Amino acid sequence: MESEGPRYLRDKEGYFSKEQRDRTRKRSGEMEAAVGAALRKQKNRPKAMSYFDEVHKYRGARYHELKEFHDKGGKIVGTLCMMVPQELIFAAGAEAVRLCSGYYEPVHPANELLGDAGLCPMVRSTLGTKMVSSNPLVDLIDLVVGPATCDGKMKLAEILQDWVPVVMMNIPRVKVGDSSSDLWVKEVSYLKNRLEELTGRSVRKSMLRSEIAKWNEANQHWSELLELRRSERPPISGRDAMLVVQASQFDRIERWNRKVGDLILELRKMRKKGVHAGEEGAARILLAGSPMMYPNFKIPSIIEGSGGLIVTDELCSGYRLMSDPVMVDGMSRKEIYQALAERYFFPCSCPCFSPNDERIRRMKEAIKAFGIEGVIFHTLRGCHLNNIEATKIELSLRVEGIPLLKIESEYDEGDIEQVRTRIEAFIEMIKTRREFRMTHPPEGNK
Numbered sequence: 293m294e295s296e297g298p299r300y301l302r303d304k305e306g307y308f309s310k311e312q313r314d315r316t317r318k319r320s321g322e323m324e325a326a327v328g329a330a331l332r333k334q335k336n337r338p339k340a341m342s343y344f345d346e347v348h349k350y351r352g353a354r355y356h357e358l359k360e361f362h363d364k365g366g367k368i369v370g371t372l373c374m375m376v377p378q379e380l381i382f383a384a385g386a387e388a389v390r391l392c393s394g395y396y397e398p399v400h401p402a403n404e405l406l407g408d409a410g411l412c413p414m415v416r417s418t419l420g421t422k423m424v425s426s427n428p429l430v431d432l433i434d435l436v437v438g439p440a441t442c443d444g445k446m447k448l449a450e451i452l453q454d455w456v457p458v459v460m461m462n463i464p465r466v467k468v469g470d471s472s473s474d475l476w477v478k479e480v481s482y483l484k485n486r487l488e489e490l491t492g493r494s495v496r497k498s499m500l501r502s503e504i505a506k507w508n509e510a511n512q513h514w515s516e517l518l519e520l521r522r523s524e525r526p527p528i529s530g531r532d533a534m535l536v537v538q539a540s541q542f543d544r545i546e547r548w549n550r551k552v553g554d555l556i557l558e559l560r561k562m563r564k565k566g567v568h569a570g571e572e573g574a575a576r577i578l579l580a581g582s583p584m585m586y587p588n589f590k591i592p593s594i595i596e597g598s599g600g601l602i603v604t605d606e607l608c609s610g611y612r613l614m615s616d617p618v619m620v621d622g623m624s625r626k627e628i629y630q631a632l633a634e635r636y637f638f639p640c641s642c643p644c645f646s647p648n649d650e651r652i653r654r655m656k657e658a659i660k661a662f663g664i665e666g667v668i669f670h671t672l673r674g675c676h677l678n679n680i681e682a683t684k685i686e687l688s689l690r691v692e693g694i695p696l697l698k699i700e701s702e703y704d705e706g707d708i709e710q711v712r713t714r715i716e717a718f719i720e721m722i723k724t725r726r727e728f729r730m731t732h733p734p735e736g737n738k
């Protein structure tokens with residue numbers, strides 16, 4: 293579905309001044325540099341993390357590699373959600389880059405265009421980034437793939453058609469019944485056709501199987517990393533784990549696999565020596581809610597700077613990216629596509645689905661497996677779906693005796709002190725509860 297002319301911008305070249313473009317680029321570069329520097333300052337940080345820093349660097353080595361690929365005629369596909377099957381993009385001979393933006397400054401051009409449309413800042417920032425070309429990676433994109441999930445993502449995909457071809461994928465938002473699965477398999481087949489048109493290369497069965505094997509290996513690495521985070525003294529911070537898993541959305545997966553393998557070896561050695569990424573006695577936190585794309589690491593940085601350690605999360609910008617392999621039962625083309633489509637649909641616990649009981653089930657499993665003491669549920673302002681689900685999740689966890697703190701945030705730094713105060717008080721409360729339980733064990737344990 294392509295635009296027949298600009299729908300939102302009549303004069304997109306003249307809409308923004310050069311000053312605005314330059315300011316957005318400069319501030320985006322400064323933000324990434326500051327967040328990256330803070331991550332590098334973490335104590336006991338594994339040396340293998342330097343690779344993942346580079347993947348995320350503004351105009352870093354990965355950008356230059358992609359630019360060279362593009363200059364030689366290679367095609368780059370931008371994705372707007374974790375529900376886009378990555379294996380298909382690579383099997384068609386293209387490279388994939390996640391477009392969801394964590395930069396703060398680009399929300400301003402989007403605000404100017406749309407006024408106060410009530411959209412979440414991740415959507416506005418992604419739009420603003422394209423409007424003023426503030427992230428050079430985004431200007432390499434030949435095709436955008438956007439599943440029609442929430443209203444914001446759907447309209448973002450529509451507006452982006454003023455600049456670049458977009459494939460909108462029709463997501464069945466009600467998961468029950470056979471028709472939803474059938475529709476999604478058809479959408480994935482349609483995407484395959486569009487990718488073949490883009491690259492001029494057919495998606496051969498052998499190529500697709502090979503890509504599925506690589507991504508399944510990545511899932512395996514991720515579960516090994518999670519195993520290390522389950523330990524009493526996790527050797528890696530939650531911020532670094534998020535950086536690692538998000539790098540899979542920008543990198544070549546075979547290289548990501550090698551680098552995560554190196555990281556795991558280093559972390560195992562650190563664990564043997566008793567190295568701990570958090571403070572002594574850090575509160576074990578599960579981070580949930582709206583996605584947090586690098587460099588928007590405001591909430592995780594406050595948590596880990598206030599006596600907490602994120603030992604796992606349930607974010608679609610974190611744990612959920614790698615939590616399920618593709619389970620291919622047969623050798624036929626139909627069976628492979630069915631398995632690929634189902635992997636990106638059924639396990640996804642995005643709040644755009646209803647019913648979405650999978651989410652709370654997974655959270656409860658993680659709470660037990662990781663010894664979680666408290667949940668911090670973050671919603672981006674304007675993310676109605678997560679805001680609504682927070683209530684259901686809080687009520688369900690209350691029954692289990694797990695405290696939940698709900699935090700709302702914007703893409704700016706104006707709320708940092710207020711958020712910090714609430715998170716500090718929450719972590720203090722967790723530690724007091726822990727102490728009380730140690731000094732007052734239940735009757736049966738005395």
Ligand code: SF4
Pocket residue numbers: 372373374375441442445582583608609642643644
């Ligand atoms: S919140 Fe849902 S729609 Fe948004 S990126 Fe995550 S999975 Fe996709």
Ligand code: SF4
Pocket residue numbers: 412413414415442443444445582583672674675676677678
């Ligand atoms: S954070 Fe919420 S509003 Fe924003 S794109 Fe995701 S689901 Fe939509």
